[in-house]
Amino acid sequence: MADPILPYGRQTIEDDDIAAVVAALKADFLTTGPTVAAFENAFAETVGARHAVACANGTAALHLAMLALEVQAGEAVIAPSITFLATANCARYVGAEVVFADVDPMSGLMTPETLADALTRVGDRRLRAVLPVHLRGDAADLPALSALAAEAGAVLVEDAPHALGTTMAFGNVAERVGDARHSAMATFSFHPVKTIATGEGGMVTTNDAGLADRLRTMRSHGMVRPAGSDPWWYEMPEPGFNYRLPDILCALGLSQLAKLDRFAARRRALAKAYEAALAPLAPIVRVATRPAWSDPVLHLMCVLIDFAAAGVTRREVVERLRERGVGTQVHYIPVHRQPYYRARYGDLSLPGAEAWYDRCLSLPLYPAMADADVGKVAEALKAVLGA
Structure with missing residues (x-):
């Protein structure tokens, strides 16, 4: 028999991960239950952000970020060309136009220079967001990119599925990818080849309570429950999506996050x-x-x-x-x-x-x-x- 192929990446699932999922299957909630909040709280603490919002996958995380920012049709979003399709597609989902930034040919990362060039190609459209990708796991130059984005009236949204656990030192300040010190939000994926796995799954971190609330609303059909209303009552001011992450997968995520x-x-x-x-x-x-x-x-x-x-x-x-x-x-x-x-x-x-x-x-x-x-x-x- 031939030796097995070494894949470029794969999940590491152990007995305690399986036990965590079995326990979730035996619990009262398979979805929208307490394990979701537990995973979100643990993830926020791990990366150093105030809020973490779980969702169906990394693409949903990017789409939710655009919805949370209320990016409109005809506005512009800058994304590097070296990335997975979802980084650019999330802008198109809300009708925005993509301006592609070049990357450093040796690192694959968007740089202040390539962002500055992309900014010259935005034209008369309103620029809403810049989406640097932490390619491979290496962090982009967040302070410099954030300063350029802010000068252009936009915010950063970090596309960070590759970089869970990555740390940075800008000056003498130790930082973690996902702490959102330089960005409005950071997005993650828990696809099997990523650092931790939930099968499919995603997360958005932010330090803005208003953005966190909007992320939670838009991941669940856009439904809200007005204060003082009847217990069964809900309203939908605008349509959202079913981007929830079930308790079963959050249980796996909690077990993986501990490792x-x-x-x-x-x-x-x-x-x-x-x-x-x-x-x-x-x-x-x-x-x-x-x-x-x-x-x-x-x-x-x-x-x-x-x-x-x-x-x-x-x-x-x-x-x-x-x-x-x-x-x-x-x-x-x-x-x-x-x-x-x-x-x-x-x-x-x-x-x-x-x-x-x-x-x-x-x-x-x-x-x-x-x-x-x-x-x-x-x-x-x-x-x-x-x-």
Whole structure:
């Protein structure tokens, strides 16, 4: 029998996680019960935010953020082109237009320079939000991005599904991704390949009580219960969505969240081992650049490969690695290249995003990996590249 494929990412589910879900199944509430609030409170405490609002998935979290800000049709939202589709799509869900920002070709992150360029392309539309993505788990330059956004009359909404557990140091101030010190909100995902898993699930953190209330209203059909009304009475001032996260999944989230420190330490150790194992493959292979202020809990182990210099295509590398038991993925195809956005905005020139895409490849990274797996991946990559 062939050795199993090392996937680029996967969940770590243990017996106590299963027991937590079983207990939730035996409890009185399968959804809209007390476990939701317990998960929200624990998550807010973990990241250092005043409020956390659970929802159905990371895409719902982004959509809710746009609804909470009351972004209107025809207004503008800036998003980096190197991200998953949802970062841009959330603006279109509310009728706003997307202005794509370029990224640093070595880190994949939106920078103050690429944001400044995007700001020149907003035109006469009202800019409402800037959505930096903490790609791979590394934090973007939040103070600088926030200052530029504020000067343009907008706020930051951090797209942070990759970065749960990441810490930052801007100046001498220690911060955590999700504490929303520099942003109106931060959004998270608990998809199985993320740092903690609930199957599907998302969270929005904020320090603004008004935004938190609106997030909760819009995740549950837009229903409100006016003070002093009959106990069965509800009203819908505007339609919302069914974006609730059930107690069953929140029970899994609580169990997983309790392991965040262990998961984070393991991911950091594996990332350090990769740096050492891949160093001999430079300059053909380079680990994505990590900003000095960021101490990431990496969700993705992204490397940049000079395929032309190695004399192989990325597809050949992907297929040959798989033959050696190593799964990979590409994060991401530039969103501005997607047919929908090309038809809407034309062909854009974003050289940083193109350069990132041309070289990027995500290698296996998840807590259950053995130390020897890093060496296996590095040796397989060396053989495939002929290095």
